[in-house]
Amino acid sequence: MFRMTRYIKSLMHPTPVPPPARPPGPVVIWNLIRRCNLTCKHCYSVSADIDFEGELETDEVYTVMDDLKSYGVPVLILSGGEPLMRRDIFEISHRAKQMGFYVGLSTNGTLITEDNIEQIAAVGYDYVGISIDGLEATHDWFRQKQGSFADSMHAVKLCRQAGIKVGLRFTLTQDNFHELPDILRLLDEHDIDKFYLSHLNYSGRGGRNRKRDTWYDMTRQAMTMMFDHCHRELQQGIEREYVTGNNDADGPFLIEWAREHYPDQVDALWQRLVNWGGNSSGVNIANIDNLGNVHPDTFWWNYTLGNVRETPFSQIWSDESDPLMAGFRQRPRPVKGRCGDCHYLPVCNGNTRVRAYNVSGDFWEEDPGCYLTNQEIGVAESDRRVATPAVEIPVHNL
Numbered sequence: 326m327f328r329m330t331r332y333i334k335s336l337m338h339p340t341p342v343p344p345p346a347r348p349p350g351p352v353v354i355w356n357l358i359r360r361c362n363l364t365c366k367h368c369y370s371v372s373a374d375i376d377f378e379g380e381l382e383t384d385e386v387y388t389v390m391d392d393l394k395s396y397g398v399p400v401l402i403l404s405g406g407e408p409l410m411r412r413d414i415f416e417i418s419h420r421a422k423q424m425g426f427y428v429g430l431s432t433n434g435t436l437i438t439e440d441n442i443e444q445i446a447a448v449g450y451d452y453v454g455i456s457i458d459g460l461e462a463t464h465d466w467f468r469q470k471q472g473s474f475a476d477s478m479h480a481v482k483l484c485r486q487a488g489i490k491v492g493l494r495f496t497l498t499q500d501n502f503h504e505l506p507d508i509l510r511l512l513d514e515h516d517i518d519k520f521y522l523s524h525l526n527y528s529g530r531g532g533r534n535r536k537r538d539t540w541y542d543m544t545r546q547a548m549t550m551m552f553d554h555c556h557r558e559l560q561q562g563i564e565r566e567y568v569t570g571n572n573d574a575d576g577p578f579l580i581e582w583a584r585e586h587y588p589d590q591v592d593a594l595w596q597r598l599v600n601w602g603g604n605s606s607g608v609n610i611a612n613i614d615n616l617g618n619v620h621p622d623t624f625w626w627n628y629t630l631g632n633v634r635e636t637p638f639s640q641i642w643s644d645e646s647d648p649l650m651a652g653f654r655q656r657p658r659p660v661k662g663r664c665g666d667c668h669y670l671p672v673c674n675g676n677t678r679v680r681a682y683n684v685s686g687d688f689w690e691e692d693p694g695c696y697l698t699n700q701e702i703g704v705a706e707s708d709r710r711v712a713t714p715a716v717e718i719p720v721h722n723l
């Protein structure tokens with residue numbers, strides 16, 4: 326995750342560069358249930374409104390939580406499918422809070438109503454993230470349910486009224502790119518604390534629909550818009566939190582933005598971002614799916630490291646023998662092509678390996694989602710990617 330606000334603030338108000346953070350354990354994103362009342366076109370968990378057999382029972386979830394706690398995991402993001410469809414979600418959430426985890430709820434929001442908002446507030450979630458993938462028509466089409474935008478925005482309102490920290494999560498595609506300015510306006514209108522722009526990752530239905538990924542030039546425009554917007558708000562004294570995910574080229578692209586706006590701060594920003602460390606799949610991010618399978622992150626459901634019913638998470642995560650995990654933990658990662666040659670590699674850490682794998686069949690190929698130019702990354706113009714980012718070519722055609 327790239328914490329844009331933090332870094333733009335550091336450009337505006339420089340302070341000494343802090344040393345690299347060393348979290349005690351990975352953030353665990355836990356898909357507690359795969360069932361969902363929506364069937365979004367990009368869904369990595371390929372969720373639908375059917376029962377998925379063999380999901381972890383409540384007592385099994387608790388056993389895993391105890392292990393996660395003793396292993397030093399600081400954060401649990403409870404996700405799905407739709408986590409509010411799990412009948413024991415509030416029991417699990419209360420227990421997680423009592424154990425001292427930072428607990429986030431990752432929800433589509435449509436099941437948050439007047440009937441359960443008090444129960445949700447009583448948990449004391451540290452953060453509730455609600456997905457909004459465009460304005461009403463686009464969102465309802467993308468999430469394949471009429472009325473889902475209205476229900477999700479109603480949930481945002483209920484959460485805000487209940488004093489819950491709430492964020493919108495927006496997955497950028499060709500279909501909603503043009504609505505990003507309107508979505509940014511919604512944040513202000515509804516006094517929303519946080520905005521998470523998620524780049525499309527190529528797994529599950531997101532893999533099948535990867536041709537809907539933004540063109541490079543769109544991504545560049547979207548990110549420039551985000552930087553400018555966040556910068557403007559900070560100048561006005563508004564401290565909303567902007568973060569992005571699934572494209573660690575956002576770090577280097579902010580350095581490129583800083584060259585224009587804060588040239589004397591570029592070196593400090595570069596060092597801050599090296600300390601941030603870029604992509605952290607398999608290192609500071611872990612995933613447990615609904616069946617208890619452990620993956621290097623949420624987008625690697627086709628790659629299983631073990632199952633918590635057979636082996637504790639702590640043991641699975643500490644095992645150094647898996648080749649993909651060994652690569653994830655290597656600095657620099659053994660990436661190839663443009664990624665291997667790029668001078669920003671220490672910043673972005675090779676970006677998103679799922680996209681490379683989905684497109685090439687090789688974990689360590691260049692990430693086709695990197696939207697930086699050859700000139701920006703310091704490689705020869707003749708380097709092998711064929712398209713220039715200014716040309717409107719979908720990523721999958723490269």
Ligand SMILES: C[S@@+](CC[C@H](N)C(=O)[O-])C[C@H]1O[C@@H](n2cnc3c(N)ncnc32)[C@H](O)[C@@H]1O
Nearest residue numbers: 367368369405406431432433456494525526531
């Ligand atoms: C799988 S959903 C589960 C929680 C809940 N059902 C929801 O939609 O928010 C978690 C988040 O992942 C995002 N997501 C799903 N598939 C994705 C993909 N292929 N690339 C990027 N983000 C994706 C969703 O938009 C959502 O914000």
Ligand code: SF4
Nearest residue numbers: 361363365368406433
């Ligand atoms: S992205 Fe979320 S709401 Fe959409 S189908 Fe997947 S789990 Fe359901």
